[in-house]
Amino acid sequence: MLHSVAFIVMCILAIAIALCLFRMVKGPSMFDRIVALDLLGITLIGFVGMLMIVQQTLVYVEVILVLGILSFVGTVALSKYMEGGVVIERDRD
Structure with missing residues (x-):
């Protein structure tokens, strides 16, 4: 029963990943692409988590952390770049 539910969830997550990739390519604005990138990272974390449940192992924990x-650093860096054009601010006194 658990494997059937996990398979269904993984199929739904695979569809969500495909839709995120479509939004990243076709997004009307750069901000939509940034949100799609963040959602893609979260969905991939869920997919790898489901893979861990199906395989009954903990070897992918490091993959989830990375x-x-x-995903977080990429979203923050792209958002900061879109806001002001500079990712790392350096004060030159």
């Missing part, structure tokens, strides 16, 4: 960190 995906979470990269």
